[in-house]
Amino acid sequence: MASRNTHITIGVLAGLFIYGLQKNLKNEKWDFFELCTALCLGGVVGVLPDLLEPATSSYHRKFCHSITLLLSLTLKEEAYDLLNISESERNLCNVALGSYASHLLVDSVSPRSLPII
16 A cells, blocks of 8 residues: 555656646646646645545545546546536546546556456
């Protein structure tokens, strides 16, 4: 089982990667404040599943650690359209969703893996 620090670090790296990818695909300059926000958001959200479902035992993984939730993250574009959010808000949501997914992907390769639901 990955430690909290591992999940934070991977979440920060996921935030950096997703932020950079979004900016580079649109040929936009990187903004220092947005970058700092993406890194902090990635670190916090990268550990969020364990804050929602604390590791009280090796069987602590329920819905917040499930394959179902991981797959539901792919529906983000439909949610963005329903919420009518700005481009910068979409970028931060993508960072958050990617960092959350990074936690689930790391946990998926552990001996207990992820539950389906």
